Structure formats: C-alpha cells, structure tokens
Amino acid sequence: MKNHLLLCFLFISVFGYSQKKTLQTKFISEKIEIDGNLDESIWQSAAVATDFIMFEPDNGKAIPENKRTEVRVLYDNDAVYIAAMMYDDNPDKILREITQRDNFGTSDIFGVFINGFNDGQQDFQFFVNAADGQADCITTDTNGEDYSWDAVWKSKAVITAKGWIVEMRIPYAALRFSGENKQTWGLNFFREIRRDRQKFTWNFIDSKLGTFTQQTGVLEGIENIKPPTRLFLLPYSSFYVNADSRQKTYGTLKGGLDLKYGINDAFTLDMILVPDFGQTKYDDQILNLGPFEQQFNENRPFFTEGTDLFSKGNLVYSRRIGGNPINYPTAAANEEIIDNPASVNLINALKVSGRTKNGLGVGILNAVTEKTTATIRNNVTQEVRKEIVEPLANYNVLVLDQRFRKNSSVAFVNTNVTRNGSFRDGNVTALVWDLNTKKNTYNLAGDFKYSYINGVEDKKGINSQLNFSETSGKFRYGVGADITTKDFDNNDLGINFETNYYSLYGNTSYRILNPTKYFNTFNARINAYSQFQKETGKLQTGNINFQINSNTKKNHYFGIGFDANPVETYDYYEPRVADRYVIRPSKLGGFIYISTNYNHSFAIDFNPSYAVFDEAGRNSYGFSLGPRYRFSDKLSLNYNFNFFRQNNNKGYIDSINEDLNLATPNTILFANRNVITYSNTLSGKYSLNSQMTFNISLRHYWSYAENKNTLSLEQNGRLMDFAGYADNKNSSFYSWNADLSYTWWFAPGSQVSVLYRNNAGAFERNINKEFRENFTNLLNNDALSHVFSISVRYFIDYNEVKNKF
Template sequence: MKNSLLLCFLFISLFGYSQKKILQTKFISEKIEIDGKLDETIWQSAPIASDFVMLTPDNGKKIPENKRTEIRVLYDNDAVYIGALLYDESPDKILKEITQRDNFGTSDLFGVFINGFNDGQQDFQFFVNAADGQADCITTDSNGEDYSWDAVWKSKAVITDKGWVVEMRIPYAALRFSAEDKQTWGLNFFREIRRDRQKYTWNFIDTKLGTFTQQTGILEGIENIKPPTRLFLLPYSSFYINASDKQKTKGTLKGGLDLKYGINDAFTLDMILVPDFGQTKYDDKVLVLGPFEQQFNENRPFFTEGTDLFSKGNLVYSRRIGGNPSIYPEINNDEEIIDNPASVNLINALKISGRTKEGLGVGILNAVTEKTKATIRNNNTQEVRNEVVEPLTNYNVLVLDQRFRKNSSITFVNTNVTRNGSYRDGNVSALVWDLNTKKNTYSLTGDFKYSFVNDIENKKGVNSQLNFSETSGKFRYGIGADITTKDFDNNDLGINFETNYYSLYGNASYRILNSTKHFNSFSARFDTYSQFHKESGKIQSGNLNFQINANDKKNRSLSIGIDANPVETYDYYESQQANKYVILPAKIGGFIYISTNYNNRFAIDFNPSYAIFNESGRTTYGFDFGPRYRFNDKLSINYNFSFFRRNNNKGRIDSIDDDLNTNTPNTVIFANRNVITYANTFSGKYALNSQMSFNISLRHYWSYAENKNTLALQENGRFTDFTGYTTNKNSSFYSWNADLSYSWWFAPGSQVSILYRNNAGAFERNINKDFRNNVTNLLTNDALNHTFSISVRYFIDYNQVKNKF
C-alpha cells in the first residue's frame, strides 16, 4: 500500500511539473517608479508567480519557505514591468559583489526569460544581481547564451530586512513579438542563491531533457499593444593620443554612428558608419611555431552581438574582416619593406537578422574594407613605391534558417568574398541540419559544405559531417564521421586548418541529475577520435580521452583527465610540403584541475599537466596557478601564472633546394628543440557602483624555442641527423600589454570610457634566458607604444524623442 501511494505521489508530482504554469498580467495607466520599493498600489493587485522549483543541484526540489520568491508582472503601452520579492531569512549573508555589465560576479541573481512568440525557439533574458548590476542575453538551445547582445532597460535592486527586491522596466523595443491584439508569451523566472550555489526557476525545467527554451511557462493578459518603432542611434566621438620612442606624439579625433532599426516585428538592421574599434581588448598573441595561424577571439561589439544565425555551419571567422592583408608584397633583392600595414581599415558594415513567427530566420551580413598598400624602398636608388596588399574588398554572408517542431532546423549558408580587380575571390555554400526527436531525446546533426576559390587556379572542395547522439538522461552517447577533400578552402571568410582527410569519432557519458551525499554535480565522459589521410589511408590521429568533472558540497570543483594517442600517427601538415609527412610517436598524458569556492574571499585555481611520448627524452609538462582575492564587494584582483615546457619537440624550421637547377625544395629541415613558455596575467577592478568602475589588465608573455640539433625529414616520415645546417633558427617572442580603464554608464545605453594602454612586443633569434632582464628590456626598449583615449557614446531611442516632441 505504501509503495502504491508513493508511486501515485511521484506520478502526480511529475505530472504537475510537466505542465506549463500560467501567469496573468494587468494593464496599468499610472506611472511606476523603478526604485526597488514596489510601493505603488497597483503592485498589490497583480497575480503572483510563486512555488519555484530547483534547477540545480537537486532538480525538481521545491524552494524552502524561508526563501520563497514572489513575482508580479504589469504592462502599459510602452513596456512590461516585473516586481520580484526574493525572501531570505539571512539578508546579511546575501552575496552582492559589484561588477561590470554582463558579469554576474559573486552575487545573488534574479532573471526573467521572455519569448514574445511563445515558440520555444529563442529567449530574451534579463538579469539583475543583488549589487544592482545588469546582464542580458539571447538564448537558444543550439547556441546557448549570447551575452554580446545588449538591450536598454531599467532596473533597481534593494536589499531589505526580509531579503531583497528587484524592480524592472523592459520596453517593448527590447523584445520581439507579433502584432496580434491578444498576446501569449513564453515566460520563466530564475533565481540563484549564490552562497548555496542553488538555482531555481518558476516553471520547472527538467534537466533530463536536452532543451531549455521549450520548458518555459506562459504569460497571458497582454492585449492591444503594438510593436514600437525600433530605431536606435548611437553616435560616438573618440579622441586618441598615440606616442612611442619611434614616432612623435600624435592626436586623432574620430566620430561615427551606429544605427539599429527594426524593419518589422521580426527583423533588425544594424549598421556602423565610420567604425571605431580603438578601445577593443588587445589580442593575446603567442609564439607560433607550427604550420597554422593563431586564431583570435572576436572582441569588436558589432561582430559579436547577435551572432546566433551567423554561427551556423561554423563558416564565419569575422576576424578576416579588417584583419591582416591577404597578400604579402613581393620585393627584389635590393628592396626592403618600410611600411606594411598589420590590418585593413573597415569602411562600413551592416547586418540584417531576425526570425518570423513561422520560424524562418534570415541573416545578412555585409562589410567593405578599403584598398591597402605597403610601402617599399629601393636601397640603391632610394626610390619608394607602393604595392597593393589588399584591394577594395566586399564580404557577404547570407543565412536562411528554417526551424520546425520548435527544436529542429535546416539551414542554408553562403559566404562570399569579392576582391576588386584580378585578385583571389572565395565562395562557400553549406546545407546544415539539426534534427531532434519530439521529446528531445535523440538528435541528428550535420552539414554539407562546398567551396569555390577563383584564383590563378580555380579550386573546388567539399566538407561534410554527420553526427547522431542521445541527448537526454543520465547516460548519453554519440557517434559521427566527417570528410574533407584536398581543395576545400573556406579561409577567405572562415578559418580551417586541415584538409584531405576523413574521420570517425564517438563518445559516451554519465552524469548525476540530482545532488548526492558528496557531490552537487558529477559527470564522466569518454571520447575517441580517429582521423585518416584521405588519399593514402594513413592514420593522422588516434586519440582516446577520459575525463571526470565534479563539484562537491563545499562548492569546490575538480577535474581529472587522461589523454592518450596509443599508436604512431602521420602528420601531413608540419612539413608544409605536399605528400610529405612526419611520424609522431605514441603518447599518454593527464591533467588535474582544482578550483576552490569562489564564494570565499580567497580562492585558487590550479591545473598541472604531464605527457610522455614513446620517444627517448620527449615529454611535455606545465601548470596554471591562479589565486584571486576579493577584498570587499567593490575591490577584487585576479592573478594567473602559466608555465609549459616541451622537451625534444620536433618542428620544421627551413627547407633546402638540393638541385640548384630547380626551384623545388627537396630537403625539409627540422629542429630537435626545447620549447618553454611563461605567461603572467593580472586583472583587477574597483567598482564605485554598478554604473562606474576602474579596471586594470596586465599580461606578460614569453615563449622561446631553443634548437639543440637539426634533422632532415626522410621520405618515410622519420629523421636523420643534418649537421651541415648552421643558420640560427632559434625563436624567442615576448610581449607586454597593459590596460587601465575607467567606465561610466551615465545613462541607459550611454557610456564614457577612458583608457590608457601601453604595449610592446619583439621576436628575436638570440635567446636571453634572464627572465628579469627580459621583462626590463621589453618595458624600456623603443618598441613600447602608449595610447590614451576618451570615447563617448550616447544612446538615442526614437520613441523617447518622439514622446518628448
């Protein structure tokens, strides 16, 4: 009888959780002051959303009564209002670190998730932390959370003797919804109690399912509102002072305009006219010893915001736009390059993106970069000439993404790069699919890509992959395969390192869905990957990986991993010559990652690793060590030291033409070398309040490769000693970056930024192993550049201007 009652209770509980909660809202005509007090009488008559349930770690557990959460929603002709009472029996224990926008910090958190079309496809999420900071993002199941998206809205958080209160005003211009007279929106609320690392939602989200956006509740009662004219202008003005020992101090005044316009209720036009990216975060450059370029993060806001559609198929590497010139100038023996621009100026860019109620997403991105020349001087005649290193170039991306059944999509993507004149052009088309069962238990994903390059010799290539996986429950698995032909090339607007191969891979994983006696979360995963050269069938990669990730009851994180390549593999890339390969030895290695509780004032991250190869004396080892300290809610600092060493590493350094009557290099020279890397990073912030903060970011990097002896690559992929090579091919690269900034959000969407930056970098063949002198020389040499800049951006909403006049 007891078992029957228990089964009945579980059935009723699960049935209740599976239902979407419904909240009614009310129209208001009186003004609401966003002050975190909820003292307007209309709040008391609004229906309440309560009975929150835990998301993690005990999925489905009811929120305790002493931490109950009550939410009310109101609306008028311009905005929706949210009032939240977040009870806490210990208000003095509420964590409330002050941080910059989109950084939660060590703080309690409240969020509201809105889907104006109620189609389970995309949520607009708005967060407020207990320190009165804001964050917002767009969330989809396929791409997760995109915090580069920023909206303009108002909020206020206040800590009381009963907990804390949040009041929010979200204008309709920050949302997307249809023009129907009676609205039905998808809605959910979120609360994190940081000191307990517990997360709750109003409508139950079952973590066994592979979806988040489809498990929202319902908001009803909004009627007779119209989507507003979404026209936003963001004019800006910047002033720069640049100085270094190599050039005179120079001041530059810049100005421009960003524009956002809602074409209709679904689509938005974004434009930048006369762009200014002078205050963008610096790149963490490293010593590149292999055949592949370094891939950089995109830090320019225009290219990071709302990139959900443009990330489909992984065909767009936006750093190509306005990046390094695509052509290296040709010079004669008596000439030298005296000026070769490191980047190409962006003239303008626009993008159109959005999704219809029927689920059709459309994305268009277009950018134009200017003609760029290098300056070359003849050392005999002193004559100077210019050579084009990048012609006037147009970059274009088109995405058509049809979603159906709320959780599946089929996408067409085309990228096109057209360079003015007789220069290389590139075009890539792709069909991408993401198919999920109705209950989100299994998925079939993949793509087919076709590239065409119009150059001296036209090239056509294909890349395709197919993956099947189980996406729900404690035990999950996946299998897949992909193939890439020799001439596949998407590097005009994308980035791709390897071609001419096929691969097979699979994975299996286990995770707990609720906390246990010892762990809040625990997962284990096994991956296997095998890659084969397409023409010869030789194995290029054979990898086995096992990893455990856990978070204990004291909120300490632990990861342990073992990585093995149990057989010799054939590397067709390192030689940088067609059909020549290097045999790589088998290896096995592992790592440990330990992170203490960030809720504490003092916390440490520690990550040692070690690997040994099946080759005498060849090993790799290193560690990352990162202490952090939070002095108070305003002041905190983070430091990280990284060290990594590769012993008896083998890498290409040159090639020699054995036959002077040909221009084809026949002998590829490798070096047996030790590679040592140090990196120091320091960051800190002092926040006066949630709108005003000082920040500092420092990075020193040094990596060098010291060649012990030279080797010649044989046809069988192995090496012989090569004693006749005497050229110094050691490599030493060191760099320094420092940013000191002040940021003030003086009005919604409007910001003043003041930045002082200095940086330096150098590449040398002679290695100075005195670490202290290395740093001192870097900071005192004539390569140190100084920049001081002030930027003012002001947000103008057409609707507010219209109402005033």
C-alpha cells in the same frame, strides 16, 4: 492504501512539473517608479508567480519556504514591469559583489526570460544581481547565451529585512513579438542563491532533457499593444593620444554613428558607419611554431552581438574582415619595404537578422574594406612605389534557417568574398541540419559544404560531417564521421586548418542528475577520435581520452583526465610541403584541476599536466596557478601564472635545396628543441557602484624554442641527423599588454570610457634566459607604445525622443 496515496502524489508531482505554468498580467495607466520599493498599490492587485523549483543542483526540488520567491507582472502601452520579492531568512548573508554590466560576480541573481512569440526558439533574458547590476543576453538551445547583446532597460535592486527586491521596466523596444491584438508570451523567472550555489526557476526545467528555451511557462493578458518603432542611434566621439619612441601624435579625434532599426516585428538592421575600434582589447599573441595561423577571439562589438544565425555551419571567422592583407609585397634585390600595413581598414558594415513567427530565420551580413597598399623604396634611385596588398573587398554572408517542431532546424548558408581586380575570390555554400526527436532525447546533426575559389587556379572542394547522439538521461553517447577533400578552402571568410582527410569518432558519458552524498554534480566521459589521410589511408590522428568533472558538496570543483595516442601517426601538415609527412610517436598524458569555491574571499585554481612520448627523453609538463582574492564587494584581484615545457620537441624550421639543379627545395629540416613558455596575467576591478568601474588588465608572455640539433625529414617520415646547417633558427618571443580603464554608464545605454594602455612585443633569434633582464628590456623597448583615449557613446531611442516632443 499508503502505496496508492504515494503513487497518486508522485503522479500529480510529475504531471504538475511537466505542465507549463500560466501567469495573468493586467494593464495599468498609472506611473510606476523603478525604485525597488513596490509601494504602488497596483502591485498588490497583480497575480503572483511563486512555487519556484530547483534547476541546479537538486533538479526538481521545491524551494524552501524561508527562501520563497514571489513575482508580479504588469504592462502599459510602452513596457512590461516586473516586481520580484526574494525572501531570505538571513539577508546579511546575501552575496552582493559589485561588477560591470554582464558580469554577475559573486552575487545573488534574479532573472526574467521572455519569448514574445512563445515558440520555444529564442529567449530574451534580463538579469539583476543583489548589488543592483544588470546583465542581458539572447539565448537559444543551439548556441547558448549571447551576452554581447545589450538592451536598454531599467532596474533597481534593494536589500530589505526580509530578503531582497528587484523592480524592472523592460520597454517593448527591447523585445520581439507579433502585432496580434492578443499576446501570448513564453515566460520564466530565475533565481540564484549564490551562497548555496542553488538555482531555481518558476516553470520547472527538467535537466534530463536537452533543451532550455522550450521549458518556459506562459504569460497571458497582454492585449492591444503595438510593436514600437525600434530605431536606435548611437553616435560616438573618441579622442586619442598615441606615443612611442619613433613618433608622437596628439589630438586625433574620431567620430561616427551606429544605427539599429527594426524593419518589422521580427527583423533588425544594424549598421556601423565610420568604425572606431581603437578601444578594442589587444590580442593575446603567442609564439606560434606550428603550421597553422593563430586564431584570435573577436572583440569588436558589432561582430559579436546577435550573431547566432551567422554561426551556422562554422563558416564565418569575422576576424577576416579588416584582418591581415591577403598578399605580401614583393621587393627586388635593390628595394626595401618601408611600410606594410598589418591590417585592412573597415569602411562600413551592416547586418540584417531576425526570425518570422513561422520559424524562418534570415541573416544577412555585408562589410566593405578599403584598398590597402604597401610602400617600397628603391635604395639606388630612392624612388618610392606602391603595391596593392589587399584590394577593395566586399564580404557577404546569407543565412536562411528554418526551424520546425520548436527544436529542429535546417539551414542554408552562403559566404562570399569578392575582391576588386584580378585578385582571389572565394565562395562557400552549405546545408546545415540539427534534428531532434520530439522529446529531445536523440539528435542527428551535420552539414554539407562546397567551396569554390576563383584565383590563379580555380579550386573546388567539399567538407561534410554527420553525427548521431543521445541527449538525455544519465548515460549518453554519440558517434560521427566527417570528410574534407584536398581543395576545400573556406579561408576567405572562415578558418580551416586541415584538409584531405576523413575521420571517425565517438563518445559516451555518465552524469548524476541529482546530488549524492559527496557531489553536487559528477560527469565522466570517454572520447575516441581517429583521422585518416584521404588518399593513402594513413592514420593522422588516433586519440582516446577519459575525463571526470565534479563539484563537491562544498562547491569545490575537481577534475582529472587521461589522454592517449596509443600508436604512431602520420602528420601531413608539419612538413609544410604537399604529400610529405613526419611520423609522430605514441603518447600518454594526464592532468588534474582543482578550483575552490569562488564564494570565499580567497580562492585558487590549480591545473598541472604531464605527458610522455615513446621517444627517448621526450616529454612535456606544466601547470597553471591562479589565486584570486575579493577584498570587498568593490575590490577584487585575479592573478594567473602559466608554465609549460616541452623537452626534445621535434618541429619544422626550414626547407633547402641541396641539388642546385632543382627548382623546388628537396630537403625539409626539423629541429630537436626544448620549448619553454611562461605567462603572467593580472586582472582586477574597483567598482564605485554598478555604473562606475575601474579595471586593470596586465599580461606578460615569454616563450622560446632552443634548438639542440638539426634533423632532416626522410621520405619514409623518419627524422635523421643533419650536419652542416649553420643558420640560427632559435625563436624567442616576448609580449607585454597593459590596460587601465574607467567606465561610466552615465545614462541608459550611454557610456564614457577612459583608457590608458601600453604594449610591446619582440621576436629574436638569440635567447637570453635572464627573466628579469628580458622583462626590463621589453618595457624599455623602442617598440613600446602608449595610447590614451576617451570615448563617449550616447544612446538615442527614437521612442523616447518622440514621447518628449
């Protein structure tokens, strides 16, 4: 009898968890004040969402009674209202660090996830932390959370004797839903109890499944509302003062306008007119000794917000838009380049994106950059001439992404760059698929890309990949392959380093789904990757690695990894000449990392690594050390120091022509060198409240490569000693960035930002190893520039203006 009762209980529990919970809401005509008090009587008549279930770490466990959570939802003609009561048996221990928007900090969190089409494709997520801070994002299973998306909504969090309360007003203009009279929305609620590192949701999210957005509950009862006119204007004005040793510029005033318009219930138009990216974060430049360009993060808001569709196929590297000119100016023997712009100005940009109720996502991105010229002076006649380094250019992206069965998609992607005049144009077309079984247990993903370059010589190339993986359960695996032809080139609007190869790869992993005696989470993974030069079949990369990542019961993170390149490989990229290669020795390395619990006022990250090569005296080692201290809920500082050393590293330095009768270089030179890198970063914040924050960000970087002797690359890929080369090819690069800022969200969606920054950089062939002297010289460098700026952006919602008048 007991066994039958137990089986019945388990069946009901599993069946209950697998079903979507439903919450009924009701229409209101009275005003609700968003003050966190819940003293309006209408709240008491609303249905209650409760019985939250743990998402992490003990997936499926019910929330304790003394931490129970109760949520109510109401609506009117303009917005949906949420009231949440988070009970806590010890309110004094509720963590409540004050942070900037979209930064949770060390705080308890409440969130609501809304899908106005209830199609399992995309959630609009709104969070409030216990310090009254806001965060919001768009989430898809394919691309995860996009916190660059910002909506305008109201919230208030209040700590009480019973726990804490959140009250929210989310206007319909911040959501997407159909024009049907009777609405059915996907809905879930989220709560994190930070001191316990426990996360709960109202509708159960089974971590064994490879999906998040499809496991929401349902909101019913919303009727006879209409999607509002989604027209938002964001005018701005900025004032800059620039100063350095060479010139001073005062009173630079800029202004412009960003616009967002809801074309219909699914699609949004974003436009940027007269762009101003003067307060965008500096790039963290490094000493780049390799054959490929350094890839930078995109920090411009227009190109980071709502770009999930444009990431299909990984064809868009938006830093190309307004990036470096495509050509370098040519100067004769008696000429001097006196001005060569490092970047191209953006004239304007727009994007249209959205998804229909039938699952068709459409994305259009267009940007225009201006003609850019370099200035060249004749040192004999003193005449000055202009040379075009980047013509007027149009960048365009089109994406059509059809989702079906709520968890699979097939997409068509096209990127095109057209330059005015007889300059290079580029076009890439791709078919991308992401297919999942109905229960989200297996995945088949891949793409086929075709590139066409219209330049001096037309080029056509292909890139394609296919991988299959199991995506659920404790044990998972994946296998795949890809191929890239020699002339595949998507670098006009994308970024791609390696061509002319095919590869095979696989992985297998094990993870715990619920906590054990020692671990909250534990994951072990083995990866294997092999890459072959397509024409010769020579092994370019052969790597196998093993990693363990874990979170202990006290919420300390620990990981260890081993990495091996067990055989020699052939590097076709480092020689910088077609069809030449250098043989790389086998290698064995490893690392560990420790990250203590950030809930504590003091925490530290430590990550040492070591690798040894099958070559006399060649090895590498380093570590990163990152202590952090939270002085109070308002003040915190994070410091990070990185050191890395490579002994007897072998790398390209030059190509020369020993036979003067040859038109092209016939000798490729490498250096046997030691490469040492240091970097120091310090970041911190002081938050007056959730709307006002002072921030500091400092970075000092120094890396140098000291050549010990010169080597020549033989035809068989081996390196031999080379005498008689006297050029100094040592490299030493220093950089310094400092940002001090104050931000104030003085009204919904409206911000004042005051910024002081200075930065400097220097590249030298002579290496000075006195660290303090180098640092002092860098700050006293003539290239040290100073910028002071004030920017005001004001958010105007057409609906609010209409209602007032």
